[in-house]
Amino acid sequence: MSIEEMVESYLGDGTLPDLPDRHFIAGDWAAPVNGGRMETFDAGAARPFHVVAAGDAADVDRAVAAAERVQRAWGRTKPSERGAILMRAAALLRQEAARFAFAESLDSGKPLQEAEGDVAGAARAFEYYSGAADKIEGGTFPVGSDHIAYSLPEPMGVTAHIIPWNFPISTAARGIAPALAAGCTVVAKPADTTPLTMLMLAELLVRAGLPTGVCNVVTGTGPDAGAPLVAHPGVRHVTFTGSVPTGIGVMQAAARNVASVVLELGGKSPVIVFEDADLDAAADGVIGAIFENAGQICSAGSRLIVSRAVHGEMVARVVQKAQAIEMGHGLRRPALGPLNSDAHLGRVRSAVESALSRGRRATIGGTVATDPVTNAGWFFAPTIFDDVPADDALVQDEIFGPVLSVQVAEDEAHALQLANCTDYGLVAGIYTADFGRAHRLARDVDAGQVYLNEYFAGGIEVPFGGNRRSGFGREKGFAAVRNYLRIKGVAGRIG
The missing domain is CATH 3.40.605.10 (Aldehyde Dehydrogenase; Chain A, domain 1)
Structure with a gap:
């Protein structure tokens, strides 16, 4: 069959x-x-x-x-x-x-x-x-x-x-x-x-x-x-x-x-985008990093760290792409499927509602959703929070859902500081045209695997695992x- x-x-x-x-x-x-x-x-x-x-x-x-x-x-x-x-x-x-x-x-x-x-x-x-x-x-x-x-x-x-x-x-x-x-x-x-x-x-x-x-x-x-x-x-x-x-x-x-x-x-992995990056490619990478499998990935790129010089432009591109995402039952081949269980949907909803109650603003999403064909299922809308402080729970805690938090970096040193600001160290993504900067950050970021100009790059041939609270081995x-x-x-x- x-x-x-x-x-x-x-x-x-x-x-x-x-x-x-x-x-x-x-x-x-x-x-x-x-x-x-x-x-x-x-x-x-x-x-x-x-x-x-x-x-x-x-x-x-x-x-x-x-x-x-x-x-x-x-x-x-x-x-x-x-x-x-x-x-x-x-x-x-x-x-x-x-x-x-x-x-x-x-x-x-x-x-x-x-x-x-x-x-x-x-x-x-x-x-x-x-x-x-x-x-x-x-x-x-x-x-x-x-x-x-x-x-x-x-x-x-x-x-x-x-x-x-x-x-x-x-x-x-x-x-x-x-x-x-x-x-x-x-x-x-x-x-x-x-x-x-x-x-x-x-x-x-x-x-x-x-x-x-x-x-x-x-x-x-x-x-x-x-x-x-x-x-x-x-x-x-x-x-x-x-x-x-x-x-x-x-x-x-x-x-x-x-x-x-x-x-x-777990993970709370950063995707770092500098002003010299191909912003279209970076935006596609960010969308895949956080919305593939509805964000239910240990290595999901759940934090976008973007240079202030292109912050507005980059966020606008990501939001536009997120708005076009179609949800639905997995067997109908949608861009975004449901969360795995009602219990997990409740955890994601609780994390987002807590952020909203603290005054964080969702640029898009922030709500429970359903399959548009059947009005059923455990769905959560693609969600983006902009300009989130480093000490906020949106940055520090793993949500494991389609929720992206944006952090603004002033320069390379600040981007590295933000990338390493959580207790996790699973993966990191870096988008830049500067070869030296890419490899300096790959050396200095605390992560078990680093992706350069393509999120989820590599395959079974490349060792994978975490540092700190992301595990070992x-x-x-x-x-x-x-x-x-x-x-x-x-x-x-x-x-």
């Missing part, structure tokens, strides 16, 4: 292609031990559309046990064979991209074209790490002619992956693919509001040749399923993407088992593989 046929069928009479509704453990679908069930919602229509398993600690125990049973065999599988499986998974994912994109858009609410891009990116991640599997090398060390010393990289063991709701398939692929390449086994817990594509991916991996038990999925809420997973004594590494408070709890739980952790947390690139390895040193006398 084509994606157009899936969309027409669902929007017409509510029928759906086969979607998973149970855990995936030891290579097969598994009913929850205690019979728990939970609904997943169509955010564009604000109604449930499917029911999946609501797991708990008993299901986590089963999944970790399955991963432990096959860890040694998978870790000793020839690296080139592991890589071949990942490459076959990439090919299958491309073949079945329509089904995955449909489920991703419906489950998360994001526009279908964005979901299609996410699925393509996930396939690319499996391609990339398929080539990494047989490039994992140890080293030798100069200890004298009568001795030999070398290192052996070994898989960490069972790894836990807590998948966020804003980019389910993308985040799953960027963590699970390097873990599998390194020889680790996986237990994944997708967000309770977006469980579908992680389940579909686990089943696809088995069809690609992954041995049963190497990748397992337990669905459920954070407290009931996520917390038991990250605290499980059989888990040796946790990769978590989510909020700062939850990330702190994950790190504390993992510490009790002395398990390693990679945390990709790096995903993507070959750096991600190292998260899943431990190094054994071997030394001895030979003469």
Whole structure:
């Protein structure tokens, strides 16, 4: 069935292609031990559309046990064979991209074209790490002619992956693919509001040749399923993407088992635009940075820092483009889709209402909205606040919605000061024609990744992660593989 046929069928009479509704453990679908069930919602229509398993600690125990049973065999599988499986998974994912994109858009609410891009990116991640599997090398060390010393990289063991709701398939692929390449086994817990594509991916991996038990999925809420997973004594590494408070709890739980952790947390990322920049390109970049996925991106460019000399002109361009944005149900391919849940819509609305009560002026937006076709859904209008002081909550707090705050910079030094004025350090964007200035700021801004003259530049090849309250550790690139390895040193006398 084509994606157009899936969309027409669902929007017409509510029928759906086969979607998973149970855990995936030891290579097969598994009913929850205690019979728990939970609904997943169509955010564009604000109604449930499917029911999946609501797991708990008993299901986590089963999944970790399955991963432990096959860890040694998978870790000793020839690296080139592991890589071949990942490459076959990439090919299958491309073949079945329509089904995955449909489920991703419906489950998360994001526009279908964005979901299609996410699925393509996930396939690319499996391609990339398929080539990494047989490039994992140890080293030798100069200890004298009568001795030999070398290192052996070994898989960490069972790894836990807590998948966020804003980019389910993308985040799953960027963590699970390097873990599998390194020889680790996986237990994944997708967000309770977006469980579908992680389940579909686990089943696809088995069809690609992954041995049963190497990748397992337990669905459920954070407290009931996520917390038991990250605290499980059989888990040796946790990769978590989510909020700062939850990330702190994950790190504390993992510490009790002395398990390693990679945390990709929140952001309040700046987009810096100087007077010599291509303002049309910069305006397009700003629009994409804050309104893609309705601003529900950890690395969203939620702050525009603009030179005073072009402040009025730049804001006018961004406002004009924002006014032209069409909202709607994600399956209709709008420019802006809904927020993921009613609860999250409430958080965004509360942050904006608080700003308005403090006297901050919204140049555009600031209100809850609905799908213009159905008058339903969890939408928030594109919103821009101009000339916001650095100490205001609009600048300091992550809103995670389609809300842009504008700050005015007097010069390069002031722009850098404003860029570094929050507790976050995930990414930064810089628009300028001055090569030297671009790279000075890239050096001095406190961020894990910097985009020059194109926001969201790069791809799976470029390491990604945050500083300070944005977390630690790096995903993507070959750096991600190292998260899943431990190094054994071997030394001895030979003469």
